Amino acid sequence: MKLSQSFTKTTKTAPADEASRSAKYLLRAGYIYKEMAGVYDYLPLGMRTLEKIIQIIREEMNAIGSEELRLTALQPKDVWEATDRWSDDVMDVWFKTKLNAGGELGLAPTHEEPLTHVMKSYISSYKDLPVYAYQFQTKFRNELRAKSGIMRTREFMMKDLYSFSKNREEHDVFYEKCADSYKKIFNRLGIGNDTFRTFASGGAFSKYSDEFQTLCEVGEDIIYLDREKGIAVNEEVYNDEVLADLGLDKSKLEQCKAAEVGNIFTLGYRFSDALDLCYNDEDGKRQKVFMGSYGIGPSRVMGVIAEKLSDDKGLIWPEEIAPYKYYIVGIGEKGEEMAAKLHDMAPEDIILDDRKNARTGEKFADAELMGIPYRVVISDKTLADNKVELKNRKTDETKLLTLDEFTSKLA
Amino acid sequence: MKLSQSFTKTTKTAPADEASRSAKYLLRAGYIYKEMAGVYDYLPLGMRTLEKIIQIIREEMNAIGSEELRLTALQPKDVWEATDRWSDDVMDVWFKTKLNAGGELGLAPTHEEPLTHVMKSYISSYKDLPVYAYQFQTKFRNELRAKSGIMRTREFMMKDLYSFSKNREEHDVFYEKCADSYKKIFNRLGIGNDTFRTFASGGAFSKYSDEFQTLCEVGEDIIYLDREKGIAVNEEVYNDEVLADLGLDKSKLEQCKAAEVGNIFTLGYRFSDALDLCYNDEDGKRQKVFMGSYGIGPSRVMGVIAEKLSDDKGLIWPEEIAPYKYYIVGIGEKGEEMAAKLHDMAPEDIILDDRKNARTGEKFADAELMGIPYRVVISDKTLADNKVELKNRKTDETKLLTLDEFTSKLA
Numbered sequence: 122m123k124l125s126q127s128f129t130k131t132t133k134t135a136p137a138d139e140a141s142r143s144a145k146y147l148l149r150a151g152y153i154y155k156e157m158a159g160v161y162d163y164l165p166l167g168m169r170t171l172e173k174i175i176q177i178i179r180e181e182m183n184a185i186g187s188e189e190l191r192l193t194a195l196q197p198k199d200v201w202e203a204t205d206r207w208s209d210d211v212m213d214v215w216f217k218t219k220l221n222a223g224g225e226l227g228l229a230p231t232h233e234e235p236l237t238h239v240m241k242s243y244i245s246s247y248k249d250l251p252v253y254a255y256q257f258q259t260k261f262r263n264e265l266r267a268k269s270g271i272m273r274t275r276e277f278m279m280k281d282l283y284s285f286s287k288n289r290e291e292h293d294v295f296y297e298k299c300a301d302s303y304k305k306i307f308n309r310l311g312i313g314n315d316t317f318r319t320f321a322s323g324g325a326f327s328k329y330s331d332e333f334q335t336l337c338e339v340g341e342d343i344i345y346l347d348r349e350k351g352i353a354v355n356e357e358v359y360n361d362e363v364l365a366d367l368g369l370d371k372s373k374l375e376q377c378k379a380a381e382v383g384n385i386f387t388l389g390y391r392f393s394d395a396l397d398l399c400y401n402d403e404d405g406k407r408q409k410v411f412m413g414s415y416g417i418g419p420s421r422v423m424g425v426i427a428e429k430l431s432d433d434k435g436l437i438w439p440e441e442i443a444p445y446k447y448y449i450v451g452i453g454e455k456g457e458e459m460a461a462k463l464h465d466m467a468p469e470d471i472i473l474d475d476r477k478n479a480r481t482g483e484k485f486a487d488a489e490l491m492g493i494p495y496r497v498v499i500s501d502k503t504l505a506d507n508k509v510e511l512k513n514r515k516t517d518e519t520k521l522l523t524l525d526e527f528t529s530k531l532a
Numbered sequence: 533m534k535l536s537q538s539f540t541k542t543t544k545t546a547p548a549d550e551a552s553r554s555a556k557y558l559l560r561a562g563y564i565y566k567e568m569a570g571v572y573d574y575l576p577l578g579m580r581t582l583e584k585i586i587q588i589i590r591e592e593m594n595a596i597g598s599e600e601l602r603l604t605a606l607q608p609k610d611v612w613e614a615t616d617r618w619s620d621d622v623m624d625v626w627f628k629t630k631l632n633a634g635g636e637l638g639l640a641p642t643h644e645e646p647l648t649h650v651m652k653s654y655i656s657s658y659k660d661l662p663v664y665a666y667q668f669q670t671k672f673r674n675e676l677r678a679k680s681g682i683m684r685t686r687e688f689m690m691k692d693l694y695s696f697s698k699n700r701e702e703h704d705v706f707y708e709k710c711a712d713s714y715k716k717i718f719n720r721l722g723i724g725n726d727t728f729r730t731f732a733s734g735g736a737f738s739k740y741s742d743e744f745q746t747l748c749e750v751g752e753d754i755i756y757l758d759r760e761k762g763i764a765v766n767e768e769v770y771n772d773e774v775l776a777d778l779g780l781d782k783s784k785l786e787q788c789k790a791a792e793v794g795n796i797f798t799l800g801y802r803f804s805d806a807l808d809l810c811y812n813d814e815d816g817k818r819q820k821v822f823m824g825s826y827g828i829g830p831s832r833v834m835g836v837i838a839e840k841l842s843d844d845k846g847l848i849w850p851e852e853i854a855p856y857k858y859y860i861v862g863i864g865e866k867g868e869e870m871a872a873k874l875h876d877m878a879p880e881d882i883i884l885d886d887r888k889n890a891r892t893g894e895k896f897a898d899a900e901l902m903g904i905p906y907r908v909v910i911s912d913k914t915l916a917d918n919k920v921e922l923k924n925r926k927t928d929e930t931k932l933l934t935l936d937e938f939t940s941k942l943a
Contacts, residue, residue, distance in 0.1 A: 128651070129654060132653075163602040168600055171602075191574040193573055194670065195568075214632075221675070222569075239575075243540055248889070265632050478659070
């Protein structure tokens with residue numbers, strides 16, 4: 122991508138009402154644009170990072186045998202009345218609207234009801250089970266307070282997977298498989314070392330639910346972490362009984378602030394019961410389907426990563442989700458020529474800062490603010506040795522590579 | 533994909549209230565699910581075709597130098613009041629909703645206002661222009677009547693591109709470039725031969741707008757087509773004066789029913805004026821930005837293609853947008869074994885019909901209903917000659933290929 126041809130620009134200041142560092146940097150670097158509190162557009166750089174996060178999650182969801190679909194935001198009230206979640210008193214984050222043709226609709230804050238309803242058309246026998254289906258879909262939640270930039274918003278991208286199993290045993294196997302898959306995802310996203318499976322409150326069908334919590338100073342949760350075992354307990358269930366149940370030693374636990382980046386719930390018969398989703402077992406007996414739900418918010422994860430991995434100069438993206446891997450600055454006529462040549466070899470990997478009206482110092486500062494993993498400088502001096510200078514955004518380490526060494530790294 | 537592991541099933545009947553053939557087939561084949569009138573979920577097969585359509589459009593939009601972003605559905609009223617489009621009397625397809633924190637919001641039926649507003653942060657000089665930005669985004673339109681399955685719905689996927697130019701001359705060049713790009717897109721989508729650039733009513737800044745109309749019996753428009761010249765006139769501007777203006781001979785025009793699959797508008801200063809989007813020209817003089825909009829609805833296009841290219845047995849997808857290219861049926865033990873082996877070589881290309889409880893005739897009928905371009909049969913008989921039988925869904929042509937010939941076709 123040539124910076125001279127991209128419409129966004131970096132800015133020195135962010136809106137005064139943005140408190141979180143991630144939001145300030147994402148706004149200043151041109152990744153997002155604030156429509157209003159809790160509602161953000163994704164500009165070209167932001168779209169690329171968001172899509173890369175989505176693609177990683179998609180690959181791992183496909184790898185555990187689940188199928189992608191897309192449900193609608195607009196929801197009729199009948200299925201939600203059947204589960205008693207239509208009322209604003211029960212579900213306080215609904216956006217409701219009216220159909221010109223008559224009737225009230227809601228904007229789905231989650232999708233247990235509609236997907237359970239879809240499955241009534243496709244599940245009738247034990248032979249049809251299990252079913253694992255997921256989507257990347259825009260959720261709407263009428264939060265009273267939006268917070269922390271893209272970490273808690275009113276319109277956001279969500280990956281939600283739902284499992285439909287014959288019984289609890291079948292459910293439990295998939296539940297653990299998905300938990301393992303989540304670990305892989307957070308590793309690939311570059312926050313694996315600081316993300317912990319965390320026991321949180323369960324429901325009628327399970328003592329606990331599982332959250333994936335990333336250590337983060339602006340996180341909304343308090344967790345108690347056993348680093349050695351790599352598991353944690355959410356403050357909401359932190360008591361002696363639970364610690365004993367989980368075999369955790371209070372003296373070994375650290376109290377930490379954390380941001381929830383994923384969660385897994387055992388839904389049991391909560392929705393299949395209310396919506397009558399049943400199957401005939403091998404003996405021809407009618408049984409209820411046992412369900413689970415598995416969420417990750419790609420836009421929220423993007424906010425958490427931006428928050429956690431940034432420094433006082435700007436964002437620092439892990440390579441797998443950076444919008445581009447290299448930020449190339451050519452200095453001098455020959456340097457600029459070679460920079461353009463390298464860019465054209467791999468425009469999907471490279472931001473070419475070919476702006477005429479920006480000084481080299483400004484270009485370097487923008488490379489840092491945008492958080493591109495490697496800054497590449499090509500000048501008459503480096504070219505004299507047939508080399509380019511590579512600087513690692515994260516470690517600040519600088520090294521010289523020959524042009525051949527560098528081009529062999531390009532996709 | 534193994535059919536035994538996919539949750540959807542084909543059905544013999546469609547909902548009684550679906551009038552259009554495309555909707556019936558898409559529902560029966562398990563591509564879509566009807567939430568309510570005008571609101572459809574995309575099931576795994578439907579998602580794949582929709583995403584392939586999106587990818588083709590994306591590639592062509594990138595090729596003409598435009599940048600992808602994503603704006604929000606939730607909209608505050610102020611920018612729409614500034615252009616006088618907030619009122620339901622002016623824009624009658626709004627879905628409106630209320631924010632719990634106070635205030636009214638709308639669900640964007642289109643995005644001229646918010647993107648013009650975004651550009652106020654990024655456009656200030658002639659050096660910043662032109663800008664071409666597009667998105668794939670879910671639009672909400674509170675249509676009084678939903679029609680023709682996924683061809684006219686209340687929630688749908690839209691590609692909308694907006695251009696921001698220094699002046700009309702710069703605008704006109706891009707306008708034609710985008711029109712050429714649309715032709716490429718409809719060619720790649722397999723409806724190029726029956727899709728015509730059609731003159732339709734313009735606005736304050738242009739005598740005409742351009743529609744791309746696909747000949748289609750259930751289309752909502754009437755066009756007058758000059759096949760030789762490859763252009764048409766929409767009924768709404770069909771009169772002697774317009775024909776003379778366009779140099780068209782009335783006697784050579786065919787009256788046809790058609791469905792609009794794309795459109796291009798010259799917006800001129802309509803939005804830059806109302807929202808004060810200006811730039812300083814080379815002489816330091818303040819000028820208004822000249823705008824255009826360019827739409828294609830991928831879900832609508834999918835409906836039109838499903839309608840147009842189907843026959844009495846079901847859907848017929850062009851290869852580039854079929855969810856899978858081959859539908860493999862193994863007959864007999866060795867045939868089934870080889871079918872599974874071929875599937876594993878290219879699971880993204882192949883549907884393996886490995887259902888135990890379906891007869892061969894049912895499998896063949898489902899292959900046709902789903903519209904997969906090639907049915908591949910492998911039996912003891914074909915294997916005796918080391919061959920597979922390939923049947924073309926569109927032409928019904930059958931031929932035998934050696935296993936090597938077939939595997940060399942796989943991705």
